[in-house]
Amino acid sequence: MSTQMPFEGLLLGAALTVVGLIVSWVVWRRRGASAGLRAVAWSLLPLAFGLIGLMELLASLVGQLVRFFVGLVLDPLAWAGVAVAGLAAVLWTTGRLLRRRGSGASGAAAEQKAAPGRPDAPAVGGAPSRKPQAPAGADDDFAEIEALLRKRGIT
Known part of the structure; x- marks a missing residue:
């Protein structure tokens, strides 16, 4: 790691902080001290990033994201x-x-x-079943199905 201070990131952070402080002043005048102080806090972050050396990392990240999305489109x-x-x-x-x-x-x-020994036991998440009233001619059609259901203990 280099011991030289990267001045490009520091200059970019300082420039963004100056712009942010101008916007913070406008916010302070329009919305009051509470909103203005929060805006000043956000405005100081680019300068902090520049002093720490993170501004180059953020600029590199933004450049990589732009290249990724341009490559994605094409x-x-x-x-x-x-x-x-x-x-x-x-x-x-x-x-x-x-x-x-x-x-x-x-x-x-x-x-x-469903429990086969308990005919009134509902299936998981279901309610106890009641026998529906079938039309008069439907008994023959459903007799086989009812026998199968009784065999499994469902009705």
């Missing part, structure tokens, strides 16, 4: 990466929505775990 391979990341986000969100609704494998597994 690179089709980068757009493919953005599309894949978007697809991953959509799939993750869809999975969360399905989980909330109780559908999917976890919902079916929860229904199968």
Whole structure:
């Protein structure tokens, strides 16, 4: 690490502090001492960064971010990466929505775990089931299904 003080960062920090102090004065006049003092505090940060030596780091970071986003706009391979990341986000969100609704494998597994010895026991997250009133001709159609449900202890 160099022992020389980087004057470019210090000059940039000082210039930004002067601009910030001018804005702070305007804020003090319009909004009062409380807002003005907070603005002065924010205005002193660039000078502190310049004195510490962080201004070069921040300038480098900003330059790298600008190059990254310019490269992102112009690179089709980068757009493919953005599309894949978007697809991953959509799939993750869809999975969360399905989980909330109780559908999917976890919902079916929860229904199968209902206590077979207790016919009135609700499935996980469900209410005790009541037998719905079926139309007169529907008894024959549902007899097989009711037998299967009784066998599993669901009704």
